[in-house]
Amino acid sequence: MQKETLNFFDRVYEVARLVPFGRVTSYGAIAKYLGAARSARMVGYAMNSSHGKDVPAHRVVNRKGLLTGKHHFEGTNLMQQLLESEGIIVIDNQIQDFDKLFWNPLDHLR
DNA sequence: CTCTTGACTGAGG
DNA sequence: GCCTCAGCCAAGA
Numbered sequence: 001m002q003k004e005t006l007n008f009f010d011r012v013y014e015v016a017r018l019v020p021f022g023r024v025t026s027y028g029a030i031a032k033y034l035g036a037a038r039s040a041r042m043v044g045y046a047m048n049s050s051h052g053k054d055v056p057a058h059r060v061v062n063r064k065g066l067l068t069g070k071h072h073f074e075g076t077n078l079m080q081q082l083l084e085s086e087g088i089i090v091i092d093n094q095i096q097d098f099d100k101l102f103w104n105p106l107d108h109l110r
Numbered sequence: 111c112t113c114t115t116g117a118c119t120g121a122g123g
Numbered sequence: 124g125c126c127t128c129a130g131c132c133a134a135g136a
Contacts, residue, residue: 009133027119028119038118038131038132039131039132040119041116041131041132042132045118045132048116048117063120071117072117
C-alpha cells in the first residue's frame with residue numbers, strides 16, 4: 001500500500017506530473033484528488049516549492065483557467081509560453097477552451 | 111505557541 | 124456573469 005510517507009507537497013508533485021501533455025488542471029482538483037479539497041491553497045503553496053523539481057506547474061491553474069501563478073515564474077510570460085508550447089492557447093493569462101483542456105485527476109483516479 | 115501569509119474555492123448579493 | 128466575504132489548512136517567523 002502506498003502509505004502516507006510522502007508529504008503533502010510531494011503528493012501534489014505526483015499529481016502534477018500525472019497531467020498529460022497539452023492538458024491542464026486546477027488546484028482544487030488536485031486537492032480533491034488528495035482528499036484535501038479544502039486545501040486547494042496548499043496545492044499552490046506546494047507548487048511554490050516545486051521549483052527545481054520535474055513538476056509541470058505551468059499546467060496547474062486556478063478553477064477559472066487563469067494563470068494566477070504565472071507571476072511566480074521566472075519570466076512574466078514564461079508560463080504562458082510553456083502552455084502555448086504544448087498547443088494550449090492562452091490569451092491575457094486566460095486559457096482558451098479551458099473546460100476542454102481541463103484534465104480531471106479524479107477521472108484518471110486509479 | 112501565536113500570528114500572518116498564500117500559485118484557492120464556494121456562496122451570497 | 125462579476126464583485127465581495129469568509130473558510131480552509133499548512134508552513135514560516
